[in-house]
Amino acid sequence: MAYGLDELYKHLDELREKAKLGGGTQAIEKQHERGKLTARERLELLLDPGSFVEIDEFAVHHCFDFGMEKRKCLGDGVVTGFGTINGRPVFVYAQDFTFMGGSLGERHAEKIAKILDTALKAGIPVIGLNDSGGARIQEGVASLRGYGEIFYRNVMASGVIPQIIAIMGPSAGGAVYSPALCDFIFMVKKTSYMFITGPKVVKAAIGEDVTFEQLGGAEVHAKLSGIAHFIAENDEDCINQIRALYSYLPFNNMDDPPYMDTGDPPDRVDKDLDTVVPADPKQPYNMYDVINKVVDAGTFLEVHRYYAPNAIVGFARLNGRVVGIVANQPMIYAGCLDIDSSDKIARFVRFCDCFNIPLITFVDVPGYLPGTRQEHGGVIRHGAKVIYAYSEATVPKLTVICRKAYGGAYIAMCSRHLGGDMVFAWPTAEIAVMGPEGAVEIVFKHEVMKAKTPEEAQEIINRLTADYRAKFANPYVAAERGWIDKVIKPSETRMYLCKALDVLITKREIQPRPPKKHGNIPA
């Protein structure tokens, strides 16, 4: 029997309307009661108005077990497609908790895998909004296969297109590994959590009482585990933050990050910078002041704000160009590198290197944090990651040594010896094997022991420390040898970084690297 065209189009409209309802109006109400938006509402906020093109909206599962043939929903619990953010294309998927808790069945997984495949071919980033009870229990091993297919694609896409995930509900069990394989994870306070095993299993297995929030809430992962790079107050805040991050990212590893005219003059001299570093080398100062005064006004977007705050990493613009900022924070642990800050820095450096984002490193580091907790936790292998990541990186690498640059940490923080392309130092820089006090204690032990009174010993220590400081704790010993390219006043930092970036933006490696399948970064 032939249908009229009107009927055909009406049928399509009806199907589209049905698909929009996901798990139904009641489930949508429940989602709102939980303080969460639905998958479609989230995508509407994420993408430019009218830009979203949904695909696979009529996909359904083909499971016949446990009465599943009667429980179908167009789209199968995940909304997928593409659209734009500030006019720049992006592939997206959003799990729909209103249908079977956003659980991942075979078709659901195939839809996500298709997005990843298409995004990879197109060279366009993917943003996933996760809100899921994990593997769809009724579909058994088929849903495990689904996860496997997604993980594999996450790995194939890693370093080729940026992959961003927001956890906007549960993420439990093996499901956590897709986000963990991506570049950036956002979490929403109070409504999202991530863990391998939930509170009930924890209680049964080891008798520990713990809530969802304590085990794997947003704040726990932002501060303690470092799994969450960004945390948000609610869904809207999360989506605004994703949009902001997206404006710094290139589409793929063959693309440059997006230039934007910020109107901030590259030769702007900020005299306040000349007094940032206190006269007393033991006094801390706030490295955020340095970063914010040097980069284009208001452009610093911090990554991992709450994790390992003795180091600072994030994106900014310098004369309109996107750069990756890495810095020590003298306010916390005197800016020492430790296990967590090493992981944080190495991961960020590698992201920037994957995606052609030049690195600017601000150094004030007295060394690696001492103690059994650090040594037994493997600070050696974690610290090695920083050296590995900077050495491996081929993007333009500019370094500013603000004050302390001691020992192995001096080398690790993008020194010339690891391929720093232009190393600037302020007159306050102290580049040495170790701090004057520690050096004197070791090298001049015998002279100090000759003292007849404690007062005399202190006098000798003071004199030798001053001698050592005058000889080594300055930038000029390294500058003599060409390991510092230029000693600059702090107020001139922005100007010189902008000038250096102008000439280095076209940088190519001139020495071919040895052919290899891939390196073996310490883990």
Ligand code: HXC
């Ligand atoms: C099928 C699921 C489901 C799942 C939730 N639902 N999770 N259906 N498979 N994994 C369904 C519920 O039955 C319910 O259906 C609806 O989704 C909403 O769930 P509620 O429980 O009512 O919501 P809430 O109280 O908010 O609790 C959410 C939840 C809970 C904490 C996520 O549903 C839960 O604990 N689910 C199971 C989580 C889990 O153990 N997943 C497997 C993890 S192992 P109705 O019919 O009432 O609407 C895993 C392995 C992956 O994922 C391995 C990959 C390598």
